[in-house]
Amino acid sequence: MKLFGKKKETKSCCCGGNCTSETMQNAENKKQEQSIKILGSGCAKCMELEKATRTAISELQLDYEIEHITDFAEIASYGVMSTPALVFNGEVISYGKVLTVDEVKALLSK
16 A cells, blocks of 8 residues: 555666575675775774775775775684784785785786
8 A cells, every 4th residue: 555655666687686595696706806905994004004905905996995894803803813914806815914016006907
């Protein structure tokens, strides 16, 4: 029953509403493959690594969004015990130190 002419709201997704667990998993995997994450509490060193990473992807002309993860449970799920850490395409490529722009560029170019 419509109340006061309000339309029923529907949500759409990338698969046109034909979501299955397989398509959702594939979309999540694709998103994970194309990501850069900074793992850390948000301290000065974490922010410095994020700044160096942003500069590096800009200089390399890469189109990646940087996600900053501050949840310690999620950080631990990557096996990281010391921060800041840099995760590229789901793989931890550096942890426990602040990288320079040139070091980040070298790691992202591999």
